Amino acid sequence: MRSLLSVSTIALLSACSQQAPETSHNQSQTQSQQTHTQVEFNEARFREDIKILSSDKFEGRAPTTQGEKLTLDYLTSAFKEMGLQGANKGDFLQAVPMVSYTAAEDQSINLAGNKLTHRKDVVLGSRHDNGGVNIKHAPLVFVGYGISAPEYDWNDYQDIDMTGKIAVVLVNDPGFAKPASGLFNGKAMTYYGRWDYKFKEASDRGALGAIIIHDTAPASYPWSVVENSWTGAQQDLVQSKEEQAKRVQVEGWITLDAATELFAKSGQSLPKLMKQAANGPLNLPLEQQADIQFANQAEYANSYNVVATLPGKKVPDEHILFSAHWDHIGVDTNKDGDQIYNGALDNASGTAGILEIARQFAQQARDGQASERSITFIATTGEEQGLLGSRYYAANPLYPIDKSVAVFNLDSTNIYGRTSDYTIVGKGKSELEEYLIEALEPLQRTARAEKHPESGGFFRSDHFSFAQKGIPAVFAGGGSQPVDEATSQYKDKMKQMMKGCYHNTCDEYREDWDLSGALEDISIYYNAAHSLANSDDWPGYYQGTEFHSLRAAKSE
Incomplete structure (x- = not known):
């Protein structure tokens, strides 16, 4: 049965696509909008894509597995059927060299002196092809938040030699602990609060290892996410020998309870030291040692990004990019019961979203209304392992970075019904957001920043890899205000049903999901991209943001 958006919603989307934005763009953009035909986002097709990609047959879509092969075949076939072109010299696949590390x-x-239990108290791994870890009598050093940030006059590694030592680090950054202090970016996490930064900084300081203290509030996820995400095979990009040699030998997480007991063994109060660490840079030898032994296996294989392009009719060398990661966690045979991490919401839904958007642009092209700029879709691998596919593409782009106009990223679409507001993660970073806001106006929705900026959402999905290269990138969708009471009641019920499903086996497709909000959000991305693709505008980053020096806002 073919299910479409309601007639009223379609009409609203059509009006959105035809309305000229208030900001000035070139004449060709206005002409294109006047001739832009009605778009229809097919809910049944959208559902079917989510359902198939997250089915047990796809085995949780882990990179370098049979689940990946099925996913690549599905996406490639879909893009071919639309009439898009393979971006890699006609091929739809871009090889991403990966290594999988599996700690025993x-x-x-x-x-x-405390014997800790793997998974229960601590989760450790190693990104080295050395057969295993055998650390004896390594000194433990508390290094506060593990941050070296000259612009904030902050260095937790001040006057300490970390050679042969293991850094014990707090999660997030000082702004979370003291949001009113003016430190860092207040409650909104900076990149300094991210785990990948902390491991890299410890590595750059010559540390032997780094262990992050998990705390649910500043981490923004429970210990179960650490246990599920950081055990089993851990993918990474293949690194040079020089890069590999610098990396810490062991890295991972420890529960707050186990860490509290560790500090007590050192005669220290962890809660007290956490308060001190938030007030200023801090490092403190714990006068205790670590003994860590486990076998570690490394296996090398290519994973793949899927990259498809719809050439522009006027400036085909300029590209509007859409990204969504196709991967998830795969299968964990050590679990009792359900062992498949289906990843329906995260991120079969986002992958289905870019397929549906691609179909609309392809239909426009078949109707003789191709966009002036090219539209390129990138389904990335390895996002769950540290944005691997997007990082690789950004370092090895199939189209030049300086010809990449913008990125629209989809990661976990809205399954909770339509909202009157619209969340832009990291709102206030670039002029690209103006295009989203213009697309919201006919829908009478209001753009807002995310409710929990302390989670560091802007740094946790694939758009960040492109932002680091200076390409304006947005991660947006959903909202917190249901459109009516019935939707509010549905949302409360579904939130309860999905509680604890992030990076867990219960993230499965449900027939009772209300996808009307997701489809409306997809329409906003479509209309924003359509507007930009038919202009000569080059959005940039605002002054005061991390990426302003790479591509500055034109209005400054």
Whole structure:
């Protein structure tokens, strides 16, 4: 049965596509909007894509598995059927060289004389092809938040030699602990609060290892996410010998309870030190040692990004990019019961979203209304392992970075019904957001920043890899205000049903999902991209943002 958006919604989308934006763009953009025909986002097709990609047959879509092969075949076939072109010299696949590290489940971990249990107390791994870790009597050093940030006059590694030592680090950054202090960016996490930064900084300081203290509030996710996401095979990009040599030998997480006991063994109060660490740079030898032993296996294989292009009719060398990661966590045979991480919401839904958007642009082209700029769709691999596919593409782009106008990223679409507001993660960073706001106006929706900026959402999905290269990138959708009471009641019920499903086996497709909000959000991306693709505008980053020096806002 073919299910479409309601007639009223379609009419609203059509009006949105025809309305000229208030900001000035060139004449060709206005002409294109006047001839832009009605678009229809097919809910049944959207649902079917989510359902198939998140089915047990696809085995949780882990990179370098049979689940990946099925996913690549599905996406490639879909893009071919639309009439898009393979971006890699006609091929739809871009090889991403990966290495999978698998730490043994049987681990011997002794911190300060306490024998800790793998998964329950601590999760450790190693990104080295050395057969395993055998650390004896390594000194433990508390380094506060593990941050070196000259612009904030902050250095937790001040006057300490980390050679042969293991850094014990707090999650997030000082702004979370003291949002009114003016430190860092207040409650909104900076990149300094991210785990990948902390491991890299410890590596650059010559540390032997780095262990982050998990705390649910500043981490923004429970320990179960660490246990599910950081055990089993851990993918990474293949690095040079020089890069590999610098990396810490062991890295991972420890629960707050286990860390509190560790500090007590050192005669220290962890809560007290956490308060001190938020007030200023801090490092403190714990006068305790670590003994860590476990086997570690490394396997090398290519994973793949899927990249498809719809050439522009006037300036085909300029590209509007859409990104969504196709991967998820795969299968964990160590779990009892359900072992498949289907990843329906995260991110079969986003992948289905770019397919549906691609179909609309392709239909426009078949109707003789191709966009002036090219539209390129990138389904990335390895996002769950640290944005690997997008990082690789950004470092090895199939189209030049300086010809990449903007990125619209979809990661977990809205399954909770339509909203009157619209969330832009990291709102206030670039002029690209203006295009989203213009697309919201006919829908009478209001753009807002995310409710929990402390989670560091802007740094946690694929758009960040492109932002680091200076390409304006947005991650947006959903909202917190249901359009009516019935939707509010549905949302409360579905939120309860989905509670704890992030990076868990219960993230499965449900027939009772209300996808009207997701489809409306997709229409906003479509209309914003359509407007930009038919202009000669080059959005940039605002002054005071991390990426302003790479591509500055034109209005400044």
